[in-house]
Amino acid sequence: MSDLELGVVGNCSFAALINREAEVVWACMPRLDGDPVFHSLLGAPPAAEGAGIYCVELEDYVQSEQSYDANTAILQTTLHGRHGALRITDFAPRFWWRDRSFFPPTLVRRLVPISGTPRIRIKLRPRFDYGATTPGITFGSHHIRYVGPNLTLRLTTNAPVDYVREETTFNLNHPIDLILGADETLSEGVSQMAQMFEERTRSYWRHWTHRLAIPFEWQDAVIRAAITLKLCTYEPTGAIVAALTTSIPEAPGSQRNWDYRYCWVRDAYFVVRALNRLAAVRKMENYFSWLMNVVASAKENHVQPVYGVGLEAALPEEIVPQLPGYRGMGPVRIGNQAYEHIQHDGYGNVVLGVAQAFLDRRLISPPTRMDFLQLETMGHKAFAVYDKPDAGMWELRSRACVHTTSAVMCWAALDRLSLIAEHIGEPERSRDWREKAERVKRAVVERAWSERRGSFVESFEGEHLDAGLLLMSEVGFLDADDPRMVSTFAQIERTLAHGPHLFRYEAPDDFGVPQTAFNTCSFWRVDALARMGRKEEARDYFEQLLSCRNRLGMMSEDIMVETGEAWGNYPQTYSMVGIINCAMRLSRFWEKAI
Template sequence: MNGLDLGLIGNCSIGALIDKKASIVWCCLPRFDGDPVFHSLLAGDGNPSGQGMFAIEVVDFVSSEQAYLPNTAILRTVLNGASGSIEVLDFAPRFKWRDRAFRPQMLVRRVRPLSGTPRVRIKVRPQFNYGGTTPTITFGSNHVRYVGPETTLRLTTDAPVDYVRSETAFNLDGPLNLILGPDETLSDGASETAQMFETRTHDYWRNWTHRLAVPLDWQDAVVRAAITLKLCSYEPTGAIVAAMTTSIPEAPGTQRNWDYRFCWIRDAFFVVRALNSLSAVRTMENYFGWIMNVVSNANGGHIQPVYGIGLEDRLTERVVDTLDGFKGIGPVRIGNQAYEHFQHDTYGNLVLGASQAFFDTRLFMRAGYEDFERLERVGEKAYELHDQPDAGMWELRSRARVHTSSSVMCWAACDRLGKIALYMGLTDRARFWAERAARIRQVILERAWSGKRQAFVESFEGEYLDAGVLLMGEVGIIDPLDPRFVSTVQEMEKVLGRGPFMMRYEEADDFGAPETAFNVCAFWRIDTLARMGRKDEARELFTALLAARTSLGLMSEDTDYKTGAPWGNFPQTYSMVGIINGAVRLSRPWEAAV
């Protein structure tokens, strides 16, 4: 691994990444896209400043072990030293309290000795303004306050406050607890609060995973992926972030360093669909509320491909000079210029993300006629734009074409609106949208096909291959066994395949030719092969991709197909979705075991 073998904890309000030595290296407050008060992940190779972290160290460190408590988002790290071993339990409280979700902006760290008389050191070094401001520190008998220009954090602990303040090594002769959160006094002591929060958080996650409809095979991988996707959902609004981080490069020195802490309508659809396949439909209900707000705000006009998790429509991109970047590889970016793009697949992904809400009778909320009317405005834009140039799903910054994948999703918007209308008994509207879908389909099959390449290509009248075209089979615009699609897949495997991995596209983009494989493309290939009846090959490739996960079962955006090293923002929801989709499609039926 190259520094991305990290554990994710969270509570659908905040999240944090923890390295193999139990150091919190990334945590943004007060929400996923907020100020990274712990940011040593982006502080340079080896974090030379030693700031922006929350570390619990064994002074004479020898080795470590790390795993999640089964079926939970509670991370357990064992640190072994010459003097003894300790256990660190990390989590963000998450449970039902007073008949509502309790998910405070709080991290809990529980430490206890396991053997010997371990000597430990606690380092709490938050910074504000992306590392630009060091806090003023005040303290009391059982707490330390870290005062910033806009935010104050309070660490409540039963560890010796003097040792915490001075980072003094001491003998750990009993358990201790550290609770970091808002500048508020706890109603109970640190030990009692941490114990209660741990018990209730553990029960919450065990109950949540208990309700998942998991496949027979690869259950551990699926459960971990599902929990990770859940942690990437921002429950107060229903938004789903693409990843927890910003500026982890897709490959060294490429300038492909982007901020993914926002809600892409495309990515969120795939997340919702994957969780729906496991019967975890609550995330879809929350997301439905978020996207219907997007639709209402657009009022029939342009819909951006990405918004802030609080529906912010301006995500101005800038570079910060206070952080050196992951392993010293800059730049570090805040915001994402993609909010300015025209990406026409957005309309189809939005309708697809909302569709199940019209059909699923289990839901607490049901989409109705007014919702359908609002989505018809989205369909009108999809029809209007299906043959117009855009930046495409890969968000090209310097050129526009009529991208096949965008047009396919415009077709999907019209197709699904027709199906929804038919289900609702709106015969005229069903016929209207079916006719529009048929027209778009005819255009795509004619203009996206290249006789020269014997494949559907990345743009109308184009000549290059693009893995996004694999979605043609997935959304149902073409039979996976259609000879043209079979030929397309064969060409892609030869040109874009890299063992079990897949490149996104073959043509150089704004930053040159991609150097690493894009993980979700490999999972699209697996899904396609399964649909074509090549399940044995698909299972072999799927097994190889699972081996590319981190030790905790997570995946980043990209993989160096030569070394297996993860690159890109982390954990990437697209990649975790692929794990679920592959397992669900390829697993043996439960009848095979029982």
């Protein structure tokens, strides 16, 4: 049975998910939203059972151990059998080379015998077109080519090519290397290349984490979360995907199977904000470039909730019939209908996503006044739509209303434009945006408050509660100790909380009432408790949430409260952001700890 106890390796061009037995169960090529050439996480076509995998099978296998090299994205798996053991090192090359960042869509596997005489079989069975197409195979003395209609992969190895092609079991008497990537000849011998790639990649990650401004407490959790967030970024454009997978259900048999391999302006803002808190500002610069392209290409200033990592606007949603889905729970979807949605919170997320760039003096390429003038178009749009119905941040597909969180994020766009204008010496513009922000704020306070519930509610003149209301303090709309926020928080806890977990909303959506808690909402609750001065409660809940991570320190989107089982796409950037934000909020200061 599949589960989400998966390691992630990648290099900001592609990523692979690897289970505890070192099987590559998911890897999209040549980029994060590409064709899953390995897809056993979602099963295989009925006529191609056992296809879409990349594994090293150990004869008489007994158990395994798995961990990351400290402060890196290099994954080590040790397989133990009755007659021997081997260590498998997996990574994607990433380092600075020839005055540029080097991050090819390449997976390196290094196999080393560590005891006895392990007998292994290598199964390398890529498929194309989401499992529909069997590759053509050609080979030479040290390589195998897997030829698809739109992509060709080349495996270069110092293992016997015949053994790999025929999946023959053989004795692993000495280390072997397997480099899988583009259809190109290596410039050096495979062993030398693999060793050089590993050494330089290890050095890159350790230097990157060395520069992070981490908190005193929960350091390992924060470092792993930061690395995972970086692995969810697509460096060629600066886009940030919500997760690396598609169609992992939010709950068993729920049909809530979505493709998250795209860049939501909402999710990406939270990622950038979390990395900024760790002083990883280069990602903000890359994302600023991507976002300003979004703004420049927006027709009639309309910003979609989600785009492709290459700034693709159309992401038509379709079902892949040949893949049965995670644990057989289809459908498997590619694309996401949300690109067609009207979600007004996007304008706030765009402005919030770039606001720090206008104020931060560390940037190599700071934004200009012309960038600000272009960004103002987002403010004009936010002011025009703040009281208009939309699908909301939870992307409801069958109904629309004036969502409170959307209005609040429109306010945030206006508020931050005022601050930026003041900072760059535009006082008249600053006053204009401030007046608009105050007008929106008055509307939210008057129309989103429910006397009956003693709380802000999900929509203007509405009646239901929504965990997104906790973001009102997060973005500075109201202080956490404001009596209205205190009352709202109490009502949300009473209605949506289950132990340390928090559900998204109480009203049924297109698929009924949610069955699983949404991890990011649980972290919002922890942050709200800390802001309210209830830090001991916050720390207790935070520790409980950290215990819900998998063995390697990562989280998916959702959790089944009754069983503690992970559901939803993986790894979920929202969840990893929550780890960083709460650790930074709750940790003791270094000065007081040492």
